[in-house]
Amino acid sequence: MFDTITLDPAIRCPECGALETSHQTKEFECLMSYYRIGSVVPSPCHSGIIRDRFWCSACHDAGREAEHLLYLVIWHSVLAAVELDADEAERKLRETDRLDLIGWLADSQRESRHWQGKFRKLMSSLNAWQRHLHDKANPEPDGARSRFWSRFSSLPDEILNAPDPLDAIIKFHSKESPEDEL
Numbered sequence: 784m785f786d787t788i789t790l791d792p793a794i795r796c797p798e799c800g801a802l803e804t805s806h807q808t809k810e811f812e813c814l815m816s817y818y819r820i821g822s823v824v825p826s827p828c829h830s831g832i833i834r835d836r837f838w839c840s841a842c843h844d845a846g847r848e849a850e851h852l853l854y855l856v857i858w859h860s861v862l863a864a865v866e867l868d869a870d871e872a873e874r875k876l877r878e879t880d881r882l883d884l885i886g887w888l889a890d891s892q893r894e895s896r897h898w899q900g901k902f903r904k905l906m907s908s909l910n911a912w913q914r915h916l917h918d919k920a921n922p923e924p925d926g927a928r929s930r931f932w933s934r935f936s937s938l939p940d941e942i943l944n945a946p947d948p949l950d951a952i953i954k955f956h957s958k959e960s961p962e963d964e965l
């Protein structure tokens with residue numbers, strides 16, 4: 784098992800120039816967790832540089848040596864940088880400061896709002912679907928109150944008329960719309 788670090792920006796293989804957008808590491812808890820620059824990482828290293836191995840899938844596919852040295856920069860338990868160059872890793876460790884931390888905090892809060900919004904919309908659709916089923920099963924008199932609420936939040940016709948409305952709800956909420964952009 785391993786954990787995955789999302790590389791943004793991607794890291795360019797020093798051998799073939801291919802871009803890798805993620806890095807699998809065994810340096811943390813190996814629980815198939817995802818991390819990125821700015822994540823608090825479960826590492827015994829509080830502040831320092833961990834030497835790891837960069838794996839280039841393009842080099843591997845072409846039968847070349849696929850492993851290169853890679854450096855994980857940990858700053859106060861936060862993953863501050865992932866670098867192929869040791870000097871650059873040293874510089875990042877020296878120069879990371881509280882302004883970087885505020886940037887990561889802002890990113891993290893934006894991502895949190897994004898997922899909270901998606902969760903609320905999904906729950907709203909599921910509640911509307913449950914009310915719809917309830918109304919169908921209880922036309923009167925209990926349905927009257929439910930129909931009152933359904934005026935405020937009802938499912939679009941393309942979902943209600945779909946062959947499998949629950950599947951349509953899942954598909955609707957799985958797609959990223961422009962307002963979902965982080």
Ligand SMILES: [Zn+2]
Pocket residue numbers: 796797798799800801839840841842843
């Ligand atoms: Zn390569």
